[in-house]
Amino acid sequence: MNINIVETDAQLKEAYHVRMTVFVKEQNVSPEEELDEHDKTATHLVGYENDQAIAASRLRFVEGYGKLERICILKEHRGKAFGSQMIAAMEDIILSKGYKKAKLNAQTQALPFYERLGYKTISGEFMDAGIPHVTMVKDL
Template identity: 50%
Template sequence: MFSVKVREVRNEPEQKEAFQVRQQVFVEEQNVPPGLEIDELEQEAFHFVLYDEDQAVGAARLRLVDDYGKAERVCVLPSHRQSGAGRLLMEALEQKALEKGASAMKLNAQHTAVPFYKKLKYEVTSDEFMDAGIPHFEMKKALPVKGGL
């Protein structure tokens, strides 16, 4: 069984680990061009790394746009998919968005990830569109009101 935990990136080594996981999943596994994977929005985002013991096995970033949190670059290494690790990563992003006053979450899910996000109560809010040569759908989820359940 895995012993995973999520940490918000606080230093350069952790940021490097996040980028390494993203490189492995998006660039190497999914053939996303490297120039599209790391972009000009990195500096305005909160970054998170999913660890199993001391090994980085997942990563994501969160940007605050208007009154919602935007989950981006969410990925988990193949060895840890279907283990609940992705759910932990998304819960960390949602918690941070709530702390920053967001009322909802939004993300662009790859077609194959839509069932995963639906389990987390996200709803498809767009027609299919292409991003980096991969079919995506916009998805949204309302966050609980402060003081609510």
């Protein structure tokens, strides 16, 4: 998979399409919750396989952390390590900006995935967009 930092409106549209497919259509998150005020200032990433957008995420810098958000892979492309590649690309950007810590709010069903990548849970379970989550952190 080729991962690009979004630089054009066309790339951003592709990233939003992947997010809407995964979060709104598949997981029933409302479009108003999925696309929020943070999208205007976040760094967006989009992953391509054979020139097709199949993965997306966004990254923000909050309270000394690089905050990984909206990480998603189209259903038919899961299980091929694309999620790990997306996380690694985001962590590289965090380090390049001089930050040493990453943070994310993980859906509880994805806990084993993030734990394998070195993330540790630091919160109790909470609901976000009707889906159970926990906050996780990692020293980079």
